[in-house]
Every structure is written in C-alpha cells, then in structure tokens.
Amino acid sequence: MVSMQELLKRADEEGASDLHLCVGIPPKMRIDGKLKNMRYDELQPSDTLEMLIEVLTTEQREHFDQKGEIDLSFSIRGQGRYRMTAYKQRGTVAMAVRLMEKDLIEAEKIGVPAAFLKLHHIKSGLILATGPSGSGISTTVATLIDRINQNEESLIITLENPIEYLHEHKKGIVNQREIGFDTTDYVSALRNVLREDPDVIYIGTVLEYETMKIALAAAEAGCLVIGTLHTLGAVHTLKHIIHSFPLEEQEKIRIQLVNSLTAIVSQQLVPLKHKHGRIPAFEVMLTNATIRKAINENQIEAINDLIPQYETEGMCLMDDSLIKLYHNDQITAGYTVRYADDKNRVLAAIGEVEDFT
Numbered sequence: 001m002v003s004m005q006e007l008l009k010r011a012d013e014e015g016a017s018d019l020h021l022c023v024g025i026p027p028k029m030r031i032d033g034k035l036k037n038m039r040y041d042e043l044q045p046s047d048t049l050e051m052l053i054e055v056l057t058t059e060q061r062e063h064f065d066q067k068g069e070i071d072l073s074f075s076i077r078g079q080g081r082y083r084m085t086a087y088k089q090r091g092t093v094a095m096a097v098r099l100m101e102k103d104l105i106e107a108e109k110i111g112v113p114a115a116f117l118k119l120h121h122i123k124s125g126l127i128l129a130t131g132p133s134g135s136g137i138s139t140t141v142a143t144l145i146d147r148i149n150q151n152e153e154s155l156i157i158t159l160e161n162p163i164e165y166l167h168e169h170k171k172g173i174v175n176q177r178e179i180g181f182d183t184t185d186y187v188s189a190l191r192n193v194l195r196e197d198p199d200v201i202y203i204g205t206v207l208e209y210e211t212m213k214i215a216l217a218a219a220e221a222g223c224l225v226i227g228t229l230h231t232l233g234a235v236h237t238l239k240h241i242i243h244s245f246p247l248e249e250q251e252k253i254r255i256q257l258v259n260s261l262t263a264i265v266s267q268q269l270v271p272l273k274h275k276h277g278r279i280p281a282f283e284v285m286l287t288n289a290t291i292r293k294a295i296n297e298n299q300i301e302a303i304n305d306l307i308p309q310y311e312t313e314g315m316c317l318m319d320d321s322l323i324k325l326y327h328n329d330q331i332t333a334g335y336t337v338r339y340a341d342d343k344n345r346v347l348a349a350i351g352e353v354e355d356f357t
Contacts, residue, residue: 002027002040004051004097005076010038012080012099015276017134019097021048022089032271032278033134048093052086063180071180073100073162083164098134104165107143113284115314116140116265120147123199125262126219128206130229130237135268136280137228138164138204144226145202149174154199159189161204172199179204190214194221203227209244216253219260233318233341234264234285234307238300258292266318270331270339279330281339283318286310304342317341323349 007027011019016029023045027038055074056064064070069087076082083098107117119127127144131137142165148154154172161179168174175196183189186203187210193201206212206227219225231237238257245253264285269278285291285307294302307315319340326336333350340346 001047001050004054005079007038007040007051008076008082008097008099009079017099019095019099021051021093021095021097023048023092023094030134032276033269045092048095052093052095055084059181071162073164073178081166083162100164101139104142104146105139107140107147110136110139110143111280111282112140112143113265113282113314113316115284115286116263116282117144117147118314119263120144120151122224122262124219124222124224124260126216126257126260127224127226127262128229128237128264129226129267130231130233130264131267132232133230137267140265140267140280141202141226141228142167145174145200148172148200148224152199155197156200156202157193157196157198158202159183159186159193159204160202161186186211187214190218194218194223198223200224200226205229212241212244216256216260220256225260231266232268233266233283233304235300235303237264237266238295238303242300254295254298258296261287261292261295263287268318268339270322270325270335273330273332273335279325281318281321281325282316283307283321284314284316286313286315288313319346322346326350 007019011029014029014031016031018030020028021043023043026040026042028035029038060070060072064086071085073083080102081100083100084095086093086095129137129141145156145167148156149167149170149172152172156172156174158176159179160176163176163178177183177189179186190211201218201223203215206215206229215225215227229237231240242250242253266283267280270281271278290306291303294306307317319342322336322340323346325331326333336350337343337346
C-alpha cells in the first residue's frame with residue numbers, strides 16, 4: 001500500500017495544491033484548480049484508514065472516532081507541512097490535504113496589495129480578508145501578521161482551525177491557538193481572548209453570528225481584529241455580515257461596522273495564460289468618510305461605485321484587477337469574464353469573448 005508520505009511527496013513534485021483520498025478511486029491531486037488522477041491503484045477502505053492513522057495522534061484518533069471528522073495540521077520532517085480535513089463517508093474514511101508552503105512567501109512575490117500591507121501599523125479596528133476556499137486568503141493574512149510581527153511590539157493571538165503557518169516571535173509575540181486542541185471553539189476562545197491582553201487578534205474563519213458579534217466588540221474595544229470569510233467582494237461581504245444578524249439588530253451592526261471596519265480585501269486565483277499556475281486578483285476597500293456614510297445609510301451597493309474613485313489611495317474593484325491582468329497578457333479574456341462580478345462591464349472593457357476558457 002502506498003503511504004501518505006509518498007503521495008504527498010509526489011503531489012508536491014507535480015505542483016499540486018491539494019491531495020484528495022477517497023475509497024473506490026485512485027488518489028487525486030488538484031493542480032491549477034483542476035482534479036487529476038495520480039498513477040496509483042484504486043484505494044480500499046483499509047488504505048485510507050491506515051493513511052489517516054499514519055498522521056493522527058492517539059487523542060486525534062479518539063476525536064475522529066467520536067465525531068466522524070477532524071481538522072488538523074501536521075508536518076513530515078524534511079518534506080513539508082500540511083493541513084488536513086478527514087471525514088467519514090459511507091462508512092469509510094475520506095481526506096482532503098492542503099500542501100502548505102514550506103516557508104512564508106514574501107508578500108511582494110505573490111502580489112499582495114501594498115495598501116493591505118500598510119495596515120500593519122493600524123492599532124484597532126476590523127480587517128477582513130475574503131475569498132473562496134482555496135483562494136490563498138490564509139497566505140495573504142499570514143503576510144500581514146508577519147509584517148505586524150516584524151514592525152510592531154504587539155501581542156498577536158491567532159485562533160485557527162487548524163494552525164496553518166507557523167510564526168516565530170520577532171519584534172512582536174505571536175501565540176497561536178488551535179481550535180479543538182488548545183481551546184474548544186472560536187466563541188469560547190474569543191470570549192476569553194480579551195483577558196489575555198492582545199493587541200492583535202486573528203480569527204481563522206468568522207462563520208458564526210456569535211463569532212462576528214464578539215469580533216466587532218473586540219475591535220470597538222481597541223484591538224486590531226483580522227478575520228477571514230468565504231465571501232467575495234466588499235459589497236457581498238458587508239451584505240452577508242449585516243444579513244446574518246436578526247432584523248432588529250442590523251442597524252446596530254451597521255453602526256458597529258461604521259465605527260470599526262478598517263478594510264475588506266478579497267481575492268481569487270485565476271489560471272495564468274502562458275504557463276501553469278494561477279495568479280491572484282484582488283479587490284481592496286479601505287474605509288473612509290464616504291464609505292462609512294454609505295454603510296451607515298445602508299447604501300451598500302453604492303460602494304462598488306465609490307471604490308474606483310479612490311484608486312490613488314490603493315482601492316481597487318475585483319473587476320478592474322481582472323481587466324488589468326488581462327491587459328498585461330497574464331490571463332485570457334475568457335477567464336477575465338468568468339471570474340468577474342459585473343460580466344457586462346468587463347465585456348465592454350475588453351471586447352466580445354467567444355471562448356470562456
């Protein structure tokens with residue numbers, strides 16, 4: 001039977017971002033966003049179970065047996081670091097394993113917007129990094145945390161499920177807590193984190209109503225709170241947050257966002273035109289008086305018209321980022337339109353597209 005270590009090594013050699021293991025099919029790896037078969041036999045129930053046991057501790061094995069699913073990160077000496085979600089399906093074990101970068105990539109090399117990195121000096125407020133799963137938002141946030149760690153004498157506490165990038169203490173202190181192992185859940189950890197005297201709080205995923213409520217309160221209390229959401233674009237993100245609260249609370253939440261929201265940065269990965277790989281396209285919204293006014297008056301849709309007016313301040317719509325990548329000959333016309341929010345606007349900017357690939 002092939003080992004987990006061998007599969008991960010082969011996936012890394014092929015430039016894969018993810019490894020998928022499921023009974024009844026050969027192992028698959030995701031390259032440039034597409035699943036491809038690996039040259040191995042179909043996996044049997046005993047294969048996936050043994051691969052899982054290969055990386056789990058005794059405590060983690062007990063958790064998986066009880067819950068039927070587990071999120072964790074692990075390392076293989078001399079090979080790499082990985083994030084894994086294992087779960088039961090039809091009574092057998094299935095796994096999705098994300099291959100992490102061995103070292104934190106320099107922000108400039110992956111095109112993280114300078115306006116986002118400049119936020120490292122902010123002392124309080126709420127910064128949201130958003131995008132689809134697998135779009136690289138964890139990496140982008142890690143570059144900001146590293147920039148804070150290098151330049152600010154701050155206590156940074158991260159709440160992650162699982163821990164992805166390992167941060168060393170530099171000018172700041174970075175204490176990383178893993179949900180399910182260092183603490184029970186995001187809500188419990190957040191309720192206690194303010195007693196830990198943090199300057200910066202990173203919340204791996206702001207999914208629940210209660211999590212967002214506490215995050216907003218922490219930002220208003222004087223902490224810098226960084227969170228991630230699987231939304232795309234400032235308008236969609238703001239609408240998602242506001243509408244996740246009961247109707248009677250939505251006005252209060254808008255006021256809290258007006259007072260605390262600092263920035264929303266969204267990203268997605270788009271296949272390159274001339275070589276294998278993907279390139280990030282970003283949207284950047286930095287709150288100013290005009291955008292705060294729009295949020296306060298519940299004119300959320302108007303923000304898409306406001307962002308381009310502040311391009312000199314570092315703001316940029318996702319669609320404009322895609323158009324720029326197209327004009328730089330980095331992505332195809334088809335992908336430019338496919339990944340756009342306002343497809344008609346983008347079509348008008350680049351011309352008619354016959355093939356959406």
